Amino acid sequence: xxxxxxxxxxxxxxxxxxxxxxxxxxxxxxxxxxxxxxxxxxxxxxxxxxxxxxxxxxxxxxxxxxxxxxxxxxxxxxxxxxxxxxxxxxxxxxxxxxxxxxxxxxxxxxxxxxxxxxxxxxxxxxxxxxxxxxxxxxxxxxxxxxxxxxxxxxxxxxxxxxxxxxxxxxxxxxxxxxxxxxxxxxxxxxxxxxxxxxxxxxxxxxxxxxxxxxxxxxxxxxxxxxxxxxxxxxxxxxxxxxxxxxxxxxxxxxxxxxxxxxxxxxxxxxxxxxxxxxxxxxxxxxxxxxxxxxxxxxxxxxxxxxxxxxxxxxxxxxxxxxxxxxxxxxxxxxxxxxxxxxxxxxxxxxxxxxxxxxxxxxxxxxxxxxxxxxxxxxxxxxxxxxxxxxxxxxxxx
Amino acid sequence: xxxxxxxxxxxxxxxxxxxxxxxxxxxxxxxxxxxxxxxxxxxxxxxxxxxxxxxxxxxxxxxxxxxxxxxxxxxxxxxxxxxxxxxxxxxxxxxxxxxxxx
Numbered sequence: 001x002x003x004x005x006x007x008x009x010x011x012x013x014x015x016x017x018x019x020x021x022x023x024x025x026x027x028x029x030x031x032x033x034x035x036x037x038x039x040x041x042x043x044x045x046x047x048x049x050x051x052x053x054x055x056x057x058x059x060x061x062x063x064x065x066x067x068x069x070x071x072x073x074x075x076x077x078x079x080x081x082x083x084x085x086x087x088x089x090x091x092x093x094x095x096x097x098x099x100x101x102x103x104x105x106x107x108x109x110x111x112x113x114x115x116x117x118x119x120x121x122x123x124x125x126x127x128x129x130x131x132x133x134x135x136x137x138x139x140x141x142x143x144x145x146x147x148x149x150x151x152x153x154x155x156x157x158x159x160x161x162x163x164x165x166x167x168x169x170x171x172x173x174x175x176x177x178x179x180x181x182x183x184x185x186x187x188x189x190x191x192x193x194x195x196x197x198x199x200x201x202x203x204x205x206x207x208x209x210x211x212x213x214x215x216x217x218x219x220x221x222x223x224x225x226x227x228x229x230x231x232x233x234x235x236x237x238x239x240x241x242x243x244x245x246x247x248x249x250x251x252x253x254x255x256x257x258x259x260x261x262x263x264x265x266x267x268x269x270x271x272x273x274x275x276x277x278x279x280x281x282x283x284x285x286x287x288x289x290x291x292x293x294x295x296x297x298x299x300x301x302x303x304x305x306x307x308x309x310x311x312x313x314x315x316x317x318x319x320x321x322x323x324x325x326x327x328x329x330x331x332x333x334x335x336x337x338x339x340x341x342x343x344x345x346x347x348x349x350x351x352x353x354x355x356x357x358x359x360x361x362x363x364x365x366x367x368x369x370x371x372x373x374x375x376x377x378x379x380x381x382x383x384x385x386x387x388x389x390x391x392x393x394x395x396x397x
Numbered sequence: 398x399x400x401x402x403x404x405x406x407x408x409x410x411x412x413x414x415x416x417x418x419x420x421x422x423x424x425x426x427x428x429x430x431x432x433x434x435x436x437x438x439x440x441x442x443x444x445x446x447x448x449x450x451x452x453x454x455x456x457x458x459x460x461x462x463x464x465x466x467x468x469x470x471x472x473x474x475x476x477x478x479x480x481x482x483x484x485x486x487x488x489x490x491x492x493x494x495x496x497x498x499x
Contacts, residue, residue, distance in 0.1 A: 012480045019439060023477055031442040032477055038436020042481040063446060113447050140447035162445035201448060228448060259456045269457045273448060285459055289466055293458040294442045 015108035016047035018054050024110040026138055026161055057343055060107035061305040065317045069117040070309045073146050077177040078203055080318055082236035083117040091309045094124045098131050100311050100326040105135035107329055113140050120147035129159045142201055144180050145187025153194035163191055164199040169211035192223055199226040205245045220266035228271040234372035235318045253385055256280045274298055275366035278384030281358035290361050297362040301339030315342040318368040341367055341377035352390040353380045438474050
């Protein structure tokens with residue numbers, strides 16, 4: 001396999017699933033789930049999988065999040081990886097990542113989301129991205145922007161599908177113990193000028209909720225492609241201050257209307273991450289549109305895979321993984337090893353999730369939050385407004 | 398200006414405004430596609446996901462009317478059909494399957 005080859009982004013990539021097939025395009029960037037009839041109409045061959053009973057988990061992840069390093073130039077208080085400048089001693093070398101990318105390619109994984117730590121602290125980051133491209137996998141990247149140079153931006157623009165830069169508030173306001181916004185804004189503009197598709201990651205918490213609007217306005221004014229609002233999660237260093245920094249009930253209920261308002265006003269897509277699904281569902285949106293456009297809650301272990309800096313897998317990067325190595329993905333994915341509470345949540349859902357019409361799409365909110373706050377991996381997300389009301393309600397006599 | 402994919406009833410310019418994720422790629426050429434007639438596009442995920450947490454929730458879809466949502470799916474189907482037709486045309490006549498099976 002050539003390490004330098006870059007796949008033609010206009011060529012459709014596909015794989016069979018029990019329901020039909022998934023087709024991926026990079027330009028325009030879409031993942032399309034098609035039924036067996038449409039798969040046949042597109043010219044795909046029939047698959048023995050089409051005779052198998054349907055199931056919730058896909059045949060393989062559509063995306064894997066790769067923590068390629070634990071090292072970071074910063075030490076933000078909300079870091080879910082507990083990254084520091086001194087970390088990185090357990091990072092896999094390039095050759096080991098190539099072996100694991102081979103595994104993902106054999107499983108027909110479409111995308112990898114590369115992050116850290118700060119991924120650019122690795123001098124071989126672009127070689128990892130090239131290795132993904134050479135295997136027909138689209139690499140995407142998250143960075144704080146500190147090490148983005150003109151030269152990096154030019155190379156990155158042709159390699160990555162999208163690069164999101166972390167900006168949690170506009171300067172001079174420090175957020176989560178760091179002054180990183182100016183750096184991120186400079187990097188985003190450099191990458192944009194180089195032709196990259198650039199978005200913003202914004203971890204939204206109690207103290208920066210009112211900073212969201214200004215970041216969205218800036219992103220729209222500078223030609224960025226989206227702003228993703230990520231819910232603060234009690235993982236890594238963020239555990240210590242989670243209870244005082246998490247969103248208030250009022251903010252959780254305002255998040256979805258705010259995202260809609262900002263998207264409409266500034267004309268830029270605003271995304272919420274999967275953990276915010278309960279904050280969408282509590283507004284009773286149209287379920288058909290949710291399902292058709294994958295406005296989904298937790299998909300860890302179903303179509304998403306987390307991989308830590310040692311190459312160990314987990315249902316998502318916010319949930320503790322075991323010792324299963326990505327090299328054994330084929331065996332572990334089919335057997336569901338390590339994916340238990342994510343795979344069987346719907347079947348075992350407790351009230352009020354069990355009787356909630358949005359259970360199949362929301363899937364009980366964030367497992368990482370549920371475990372942190374309740375100690376139980378199958379507990380409904382305690383920060384879902386409906387769950388809060390259910391817990392607060394007096395028992396029926 | 399791009400033409401509408403025949404039979405899909407999609408106004409491309411309106412679609413562009415509603416769906417910046419689609420960009421400009423394929424909008425003109427999709428008109429040449431023979432759109433899918435019976436099969437269904439079950440689900441559509443738009444954009445890339447660079448993040449650790451998920452493929453995300455594109456709340457923009459809730460700004461669309463139900464009609465526009467249907468148009469997006471129809472148009473995406475036309476783009477897929479065009480891409481696969483182009484791919485088949487580029488392959489040898491004996492090849493029945495598209496080649497980039499990732």
